[in-house]
Amino acid sequence: MLNDDNFFEKVYKVTCLVPRGRVTTYGAIARYIGSPQASRMVGWALNQSHNAARFIPAHRVINRNGLLTGKHHFRHEKMMQELLENEGVKIIEDLVVDFKILFWDPNKELI
DNA sequence: GGTGTGACAATGG
């Protein structure tokens, strides 16, 4: 599917495919790129995403609990929450409201 | 080239 050989590029690409107003998890991305157990790597890749050439909507990627664990890695901690709220995603105490409903699984939504 | 690490996830008590 994805012709990119680099693990990071795959992560970036999938992250960019996440629809606006929807969220996904590190594990879902890891499974989609072929390494179900590399969920930690996904987070790390997104950590370096600020160094990527283009902007990566890393705010749409959260852990499986729906918690915004990675907000600290944004330039401003509140930016992640504001970006999500700007897309219509409600956040309460760093937790995505109706996370199960907003959850977007690339393995199901994509081919 | 071995070791440590990281925005996680699954399992066991």
Add this chain to the structure above:
DNA sequence: GCCATTGCCACAC
């Protein structure tokens, strides 16, 4: 059902 532990893969040093 919550807290602690283990596993896991790719990358940097």
